[in-house]
Amino acid sequence: TELESQRVELKQQEEDLRSRLKTLQSERLARKDLIASLSQEIKNKGFARDKLAQDRARIEALLAKLVLRDTNLDGAVFTNAKGQLNWPVEGQLTYRFGDPRAGGRLSWEGIYFSAPSGSVVTAVGRGLIVFSDWLRGFGLLTIIDHGTEQMSLYGFCDSLVKQNGDWVESGEIVAFAGQSGGQDVDGLYFEIRINGQPTNPLAWLAKR
Structure with a gap:
């Protein structure tokens, strides 16, 4: 009947x-989950960015103290070796100077080599060990003063061999x-600082 047809x-x-309605509810939940996921990602990136900024401030403060020391080093030897320095470790170059970090809000101030744990790390030039200890954000870190406010930094190390004051x-x-x-x-995190400012280490290391 017509009534039955209408009921059907x-x-x-x-x-x-x-x-x-079920589809809309599912889509709404999916959007909610996506928003929550994006919010958490933004929060995590913000935390990472803030942490990296704090780490950067920490190393800047340390270097500001170190450059005040008079090491009586002739920096000309290091300066003249620009573009010819030995690489500090045998490994794969993973991050380059200036590559983005923390979602692009910050950038790498040095370079990062991926290398097996325990790989030998060597000084890129003659100098004086002015820091050899753990520093938050850089792990076990060695800093070498090469004279006239030229320094090389070796971070994220598994262990340190030299002590402060060693040549x-x-x-x-x-x-x-x-x-x-x-x-x-x-791996190894490596920086070269000139007058306290980070510079591209690849401009100093020998070409490969």
């Missing part, structure tokens, strides 16, 4: 509406690579 049609419409020659072992900086991959 209405029931079908009701089922269609319920199905659409080292180019190629001499100063540490072993690791992941004491909290990174996921074993």
Whole structure:
């Protein structure tokens, strides 16, 4: 009958509406989960950015103190070796100077080599060890003063060989690579600072 047909049609419409409602609810939940996920990602990136900024401030403060020391080093030797320095570790170059960090809000002020834990880390030039200890954000860190406010930094090490006040020659072992900086991959973080400012280490190291 016509009445029965209308009932069937209405029931079908009701089922269609319920199905659409269920779909909309699922989509709403999916959007909610996506928003929550994005919010957490933004929060994590913000935390990482703030942490990196604090780490950067920490190393800047340390270097500001170190450059005040008079080491009586002739920095000309190091300066003249620009573009010819030995690489500090045998490994794969993973991050380059200026590469983005923390979602692009910050950038790498040095370079990162991925290398097996325990890989030998050597001084890129003659100098005086002015820091050899753990520093938050950099793990086990060695800093060598090469004279006239030229310094090389070796971070994320597994262990350190030299102590403050030790003199080292180019190629001499100063540490072993690791992941004491909290990174996921074993390796070495390396910086060169001139007058306290980070500079591209690849401009100083011998071409490969």
